[in-house]
Amino acid sequence: MREPLTGSQTVGPFFHYGLAWKPGEHLFPDPNTPGERITLTGTVRDGKSELVFDAFLELWQPDGAGQFGHPNQGSCAGWGRVNTNAQGVYVAQTVMPGSVQGAAPHVMVVLFARGLLKQVVTRIYFAGDARNAAEPALQSAGARAQTLIAQPDPARPGVWVWDVVLQGDHETVFFDL
Amino acid sequence: MTFRHPAAGTHPAFATPSYGSTALRAPKLAPLSLAQGPVELSGPRFDTSVLYPHHDDMTRQSTAAPLGERIIVAGQVRDENGHPVPNTLVEIWQCNAAGRYHHPRDDHDAPLDPHFNGNSRVLTDAQGHWKITTIKPGAYPWRNHPNAWRPAHIHFSVFGSSMLQRLITQMYFPGDPLLGDDPIFNSIPNDKVKERLISRFDWSLTQPEWALGYRFDIVLRGDEATPAN
Numbered sequence: 525m526r527e528p529l530t531g532s533q534t535v536g537p538f539f540h541y542g543l544a545w546k547p548g549e550h551l552f553p554d555p556n557t558p559g560e561r562i563t564l565t566g567t568v569r570d571g572k573s574e575l576v577f578d579a580f581l582e583l584w585q586p587d588g589a590g591q592f593g594h595p596n597q598g599s600c601a602g603w604g605r606v607n608t609n610a611q612g613v614y615v616a617q618t619v620m621p622g623s624v625q626g627a628a629p630h631v632m633v634v635l636f637a638r639g640l641l642k643q644v645v646t647r648i649y650f651a652g653d654a655r656n657a658a659e660p661a662l663q664s665a666g667a668r669a670q671t672l673i674a675q676p677d678p679a680r681p682g683v684w685v686w687d688v689v690l691q692g693d694h695e696t697v698f699f700d701l
Numbered sequence: 702m703t704f705r706h707p708a709a710g711t712h713p714a715f716a717t718p719s720y721g722s723t724a725l726r727a728p729k730l731a732p733l734s735l736a737q738g739p740v741e742l743s744g745p746r747f748d749t750s751v752l753y754p755h756h757d758d759m760t761r762q763s764t765a766a767p768l769g770e771r772i773i774v775a776g777q778v779r780d781e782n783g784h785p786v787p788n789t790l791v792e793i794w795q796c797n798a799a800g801r802y803h804h805p806r807d808d809h810d811a812p813l814d815p816h817f818n819g820n821s822r823v824l825t826d827a828q829g830h831w832k833i834t835t836i837k838p839g840a841y842p843w844r845n846h847p848n849a850w851r852p853a854h855i856h857f858s859v860f861g862s863s864m865l866q867r868l869i870t871q872m873y874f875p876g877d878p879l880l881g882d883d884p885i886f887n888s889i890p891n892d893k894v895k896e897r898l899i900s901r902f903d904w905s906l907t908q909p910e911w912a913l914g915y916r917f918d919i920v921l922r923g924d925e926a927t928p929a930n
Contacts, residue, residue: 530897627739641714
């Protein structure tokens with residue numbers, strides 16, 4: 525006999541002190557982590573294009589060699605938690621993820637906010653990776669696949685921009701996993 | 702392995718009109734079905750290095766005791782197949798006994814308690830059990846609708862062994878008269894699932910001349926190929 529699951533409830537507006545995490549913005553604090561160092565940043569917007577200042581994102585990914593959680597990097601290497609600031613901007617420091625089992629490299633994103641009664645879950649892919657073309661998640665998104673792809677910022681080397689639109693035109697693709 | 706999808710009615714719908722903040726934040730488009738991949742099927746591992754002094758006792762994190770009714774809250778994290786989830790991180794936070802959060806954006810006209818921060822962090826033991834001591838949180842008003850009050854609640858964030866088990870929820874107290882009119886509690890369609898969010902008063906957790914005890918078990922998604930215990 526299976527038990528009913530515990531249901532989800534919103535994280536609310538006042539989570540910051542309860543979920544404070546240092547250094548949440550650094551997914552791989554160990555400087556010897558395999559992979560090219562990158563910054564992932566962007567904005568979170570609502571259905572009126574207003575900036576969402578009280579959301580947070582959890583990012584989870586393998587290192588540049590496609591390995592998870594190196595023991596010498598602390599047990600939670602590859603995981604990060606970043607709040608949006610007053611301007612709706614998040615910033616995370618990580619490495620370009622490697623491929624796992626041949627899939628196009630990607631970062632898992634779990635986003636929580638006031639007004640979300642449960643998390644939204646999605647993936648970040650990286651523009652220009654040849655493996656994107658055969659990636660089932662991108663194919664299933666069709667014309668909306670662009671919402672899943674981070675773009676390099678030409679003005680800031682090493683910075684990749686990926687924005688979230690929770691609702692409305694250009695709504696980000698979220699997944700039911 | 703892959704995780705079983707939650708039964709219909711387990712989690713709230715994104716668009717829940719009675720909770721006003723969903724209006725502009727709930728995605729309009731249905732999430733796309735996708736096979737669970739190796740990234741989602743793994744997750745971070747936390748160890749005791751993430752704990753801090755008195756991490757499991759919110760009444761001992763300051764130089765003096767906070768005001769309010771001291772309580773003990775304990776439970777087990779397990780999956781829907783009945784298997785304990787060991788060594789997983791549970792983060793817990795709440796407002797104080799007067800109904801005020803230690804948060805700069807909480808402007809409710811109730812006193813802050815200089816001796817109560819209101820956060821805790823525990824790792825489950827080998828059998829998935831955890832236990833904290835805290836202060837019973839107060840009810841507080843919010844601006845969702847006229848004369849809106851949140852029932853007393855404690856926030857819980859749980860990881861599990863995979864990021865697909867990630868859960869954030871709220872624990873309520875038995876007999877709270879505010880539960881019936883709370884849009885957040887009532888956003889869960891299934892009555893049995895709703896009931897599970899209400900902790901149970903528990904004599905076995907209650908310590909004589911010290912604190913009443915409440916039990917709150919948390920059930921996460923499980924392997925769809927594993928038969929239930």
